[in-house]
Amino acid sequence: GQNIDQPTEMTATEGAIVQINCTYQTSGFNGLFWYQQHAGEAPTFLSYNVLDGLEEKGRFSSFLSRSKGYSYLLLKELQMKDSASYLCAVLDSNYQLIWGAGTKLIIKP
Amino acid sequence: DSGVTQTPKHLITATGQRVTLRCSPRSGDLSVYWYQQSLDQGLQFLIQYYNGEERAKGNILERFSAQQFPDLHSELNLSSLELGDSALYFCASSVGGGDVNEQFFGPGTRLTVL
Numbered sequence: 001g002q003n004i005d006q007p008t009e010m011t012a013t014e015g016a017i018v019q020i021n022c023t024y025q026t027s028g029f030n031g032l033f034w035y036q037q038h039a040g041e042a043p044t045f046l047s048y049n050v051l052d053g054l055e056e057k058g059r060f061s062s063f064l065s066r067s068k069g070y071s072y073l074l075l076k077e078l079q080m081k082d083s084a085s086y087l088c089a090v091l092d093s094n095y096q097l098i099w100g101a102g103t104k105l106i107i108k109p
Numbered sequence: 110d111s112g113v114t115q116t117p118k119h120l121i122t123a124t125g126q127r128v129t130l131r132c133s134p135r136s137g138d139l140s141v142y143w144y145q146q147s148l149d150q151g152l153q154f155l156i157q158y159y160n161g162e163e164r165a166k167g168n169i170l171e172r173f174s175a176q177q178f179p180d181l182h183s184e185l186n187l188s189s190l191e192l193g194d195s196a197l198y199f200c201a202s203s204v205g206g207g208d209v210n211e212q213f214f215g216p217g218t219r220l221t222v223l
Contacts, residue, residue: 031209031214042111042199042214043152087152091209096165101151 002026006088011106012078020073020086020103028093032053034062034073035087037102043087046073083092083107112136113215115200120219127188130218133200134181140164141183142212143175144199152199158183159205187220195222 004024012018016045031050035043049055049064049071061074073086087098112135122128134141143155154167158177169175172190177183187194197219201212 033211040197042216044111044214045211048209048211094165095209096153096157099152099154099211 002089002098004098006100006103009104014078014109016078017076021073022088022100024069024090026090026098030091030095032064033089037085038085065072078107080107088104111213113202113213115215115218119219123223124190126190130185130198132183132200132215135213138202138204140203141177142201143185145196147196190222192222195220
């Protein structure tokens with residue numbers, strides 16, 4: 001079967017750095033997405049990785065290791081508005097997006 | 110604003126009823142995806158249409174059906190509604206049928222079944 005694992009919930013402090021991990025086992029791999037979703041709102045795209053390595057985009061970075069079936073999203077200089085759920089999703093061999101259950105990130109002042 | 114529109118925003122109905130949710134994709138996008146998200150749960154993929162044809166099916170109940178029209182808007186029909194169908198229903202669109210482009214999500218329709 002296809003499986004994506006993320007921690008259910010994480011807590012971090014404003015101004016700090018947090019790393020949200022995602023491990024996956026899918027039938028094939030054509031890339032990994034990270035989306036942000038504020039409570040009651042639509043998910044919005046954060047990043048896409050298909051090659052190994054780190055992609056940096058402002059305060060957010062995403063890392064991929066295909067051999068380990070592993071990715072992480074790194075958020076720096078945390079702000080209160082970063083409180084949201086972060087969804088990891090993998091594009092499988094059929095180009096179907098398999099979604100993780102999401103990690104709820106709570107930022108404390 | 111993602112460019113994807115969904116109507117209605119809120120819907121309250123009773124068990125056993127039938128409702129239709131509507132989605133208009135971004136201009137130029139050929140794929141439409143439907144998702145269900147129950148309270149504090151992850152996104153559950155229901156179904157995808159590409160250029161009018163069903164492209165992929167997820168955990169969609171037999172009581173649910175969808176279609177994509179020639180103008181590319183899509184409708185999700187939910188029938189014989191149960192309390193457990195109360196959820197946020199999202200529509201998303203993307204350029205291709207199975208591609209590496211991001212999906213753009215609409216604001217969702219919040220369905221409450223009483």
